Amino acid sequence: MRSKTSLFRSAAFAAMGALLLTSCGGGGGGGTSTPAPTPTPTPTPTPTGGLYAPPAAEALTAVDVERVLAQAISEAQARGLPSVIAVTDRVGNVLGVFRMNGARATATTASAPNGVNIDAQNVTFPAEGGAIAKAVTGAYLSSGGNAFSTRTASQIVQEHFPPAPTTVGLESGPLFGVQFSQLPCSDLAARFGAAGAAALIGPKRSPLGLAADPGGLPLYKNGVLVGGIGVMGDGVYGSDPNILDVDNDPEEFIALAGTRGFEAPAAITADKIAVDGTTLRFSDATFAGVMSSGGASFASFNGTAGNLVAVIGYANAAITAGIAYGSEASGIRASTAAEFSNRDAFVLTDGSGANRYPIRAGTDGASNSAPLTAVETRAVLEEAFAVMSRARAQIRRPLDSRAQVSISVVDTHGAVLGIVRSPDAPIFGTDVSLQKARTAAFFSGAQAGAELSANTSADVRQFVGAMRTFLNDPAALTGAIAFADRSGGNLSRPYFPDGEVGRPHGPLSRPIAQFNPFSTGLQSALIIGNLGQHLGFVSGASPTDTPARCTTLPNVAAGRNRLQNGIQIFPGSVPIYRGNQLVGAIGVSGDGIDQDDMISFLGLHNGGARVGGIGNAPKAIRADTIVVGVGAGVRLRYISCPFAPFLDTAQQNVCEGL
Template structure:
């Protein structure tokens, strides 16, 4: 593929438009919103229903073996590679660069229509160092997986494209169910931690990813004694792309190299992605099989210094091999909640590595804007009721069948301040950042200040997306707080066709047109963080730039000094805004299972928590986005939430979201 080193041409623009140096850290904080505290009457708290994952971790010797096996396969295929290994919470345990490996890679310009796109659109056609591609792939394998599902970067590729499943014969089907998830775990995220924090906090997660989640085959999860412990990523061919056709099996050298690396650390066969279906379609895990591999080589001493070298990667690794941190330990950044923090005995929270909950339940900070901010008791009611719904819900992406859903639940106020994060013990790590993205996204677009914030973004293209949306809605006052937008609503208007999947229709107003669309070019979602990604890529490859700030986007800060979209925008389902009467006061976001499950847990959590507190809940029906009819054909309503059929393991209830 032709190189198009856009990085050099963007240097001057970044010097002018950069958000500045790498400052700012996330803080859970304590405090309340100053509003009266209701006296909620919670239902009896159930006993533990989830198994706690064993605290397994990769040793230094394990990491050496994984790298040596991958390098041996690369040697056999005569394809020098970059190999990266991470632990479950994203710490980079080692990066090995073989002699002759390509130092740079190009993000693909292949569009959803199969045409090579020569225009500079979003993150297409960027030439960046290959090490960050390998790290992003390893993180993807680790973050998308759990004890109940093992997903690869090939799996990720399948669920983020313009049609699901992606192939030349599926034009006219809806977009991938997780379209947009690739722009999570961003290097600018205020939630994800950074390498080199120091002291007891050096290894807390989740860590950021240099390019978000990867859709390029060549990344797998790693398991030890059946427990998820990390991921491996391989970059060798210089093309950081995606698989646009899942109807054939190809010979993929990068995937074969990574597959060799996971031998002895492979996931249980029963939970690999190809055993899991979405809308009747089996997901993909790997086109390569162990039988395709050369005899394994696992002597790290035989390759280190002769076949290649361990390398330092700015912002991610100091060039040595380190052992993994066991997930669930204090040092990992995830631990079991204390009874004083959350009453469910199997709940997990994020820790600062020194014993403190990073995001304790608290009241809102936005009383000046909303009149009566959410109190800590109201926040607690919503989070507890959402957790209760999750613990009853049938999982979509976990095996065995009829497992319980395991997700992360985040709650924010209208400034985007975190009011609490809680999760099931084995929920996939990716859902931590994504649940917060979703909550902030719906709080932002339902907010009276949304339009002005977009207009004030210094990137000239961002206000254009707002104008397109106002034309689309035939409403010059759209996004001024009149409408409550759920995550599914924002997803509707962020797809390359509206209605989603109808090939004859133009794109939604927040999306790129189909001739430009691909996983690196989604539209407003990436336009908001493009400068952050470019600044970070320059920083990693040694250009004279400070790192991107730990606050995403260039929209103006809220009155508390924080960006309302501080870890980026998300465009798939699983979040709803929360109202007190007709006033927006916050939002809840859920991520980690099927999108309908995520919708249901957030929607019923907001409803049941509001009923319990007696003061807040879901948006009034008459202002929800599904009241909007777009004049396409006979008219198409936006969507709000979509709840699954027979969702609970303990009852046969149907239509559980009806009337709420």
């Protein structure tokens, strides 16, 4: 049976009760390399559109939502587990939350392994928050090419991949850290309660970020992703540390019963997708084990088996129809020709026709003598989109599908200079691509150490000293080194080199004795106050919600800091330089991490070649010049590009020497 590990932080809640190595190889933590020759680039056509088929305009109706809820309620009754059940649409709008009579009011995370509870360990929060987070996760991690669940999320965020007693010593999950995205404090995420055209705008936030507790599944209608269902019933919000057994998880069976008629297409479920030779997990529950018939109506349950409930900050006590993804009202739509030249491009919108993040110049002229121009921003976004359009996807079916991602560009202040998506990119990548871009810009900047050292939290401040000691560099975090997210991710693992048991933890991580997937180190420490404030608001204990700006870093402009939606610690971003001067960063998310790395790195390289003046960091200052330890030390990684990366050429080693 499952042993659930915990997700968030108790201390903060007391008050609320790749190395490019000058080459192209490798994945996670270690290794050395010799310089590779600079190749002659092979020109390839730039795709201009028509390569992607946008998802059909499908949405859950109010009757559909009632059916999903009724099927789940019936299964919960059959299993004797009164539960809280939530349904969302694809962009995170909560369409209904049902609390069954006798359902636990709260859920609790487990303690730290050593009993010293840091971040969100041993925390109690409203069960509705867990159900919504699971539904959001099922919807956000999935697409028309892949169906992922919270069990899938559990597999890819732990300290070893795949998580099992026999895999100790392997690197951490490929999306290690993604659980701290879609945060309730994110400035990208829309919020429930807006009036008029903005009411159903997405992407919406999640109360707890992304969930790793089985019991969250995507919903499909006529083969099109339309939302997710989440179930919170057993009072334990955690993850599955052993994928070698098959769990009999009542929450997962209840969620699966709810998907009857809205099941994920069998050809794209996670168990048909492999990462680094490991097949992912989708659900340990099967329809053969479902106990209920699913024929009961919602009307027969509403008011007798329980009731629809309001959730502060997320939903009224009512059923709402979902919104069709891709429509203006959904918050994500096809771009206009004026907004983006490639006709496959999608953008975020405000519901009234305006692009939320139009391409623009850098806002950081007060501290940066050579800000990015709008022409440069456009070139980087367009060239990265072109690389994506040629790239072979890792996590999509059928095989040899094109990669689909979200791409963000920011300046050195973390201000968004443009965001673009492919039509069917998973929603989670929107927020994550922005996190990645901001993270690369922040840690490559001259101010990183000073701003962290000035934080009101002693826990946050201590990471600066740990970093400088670990790297044996008293000047670390002062702008001398260019950090990609793969580099920072190397330093954010509970073992360094990544996964190797018995090694010390990275300086931005928690020690393994007090680590779990949702107490990751600096990443969680930066936002734990926001998360505590928000859960107090959701529970009704506090009238004040967290502001739409994560972290307590100092402002760099009125009402804005550099890390407005938190940091991210898995690969897919690089900083942007003008010569030796940092001017911004690009972040990519939505496919395999090597694909994300390649799209950001080559997109920036090609964009710089197109307009001149900007490009990747000079090789001499990239993080892969850092060797930790003496003798046979461990070199940090910068980026890693995939094998056989493109669909239109057999070219290999496409990042080598750049």
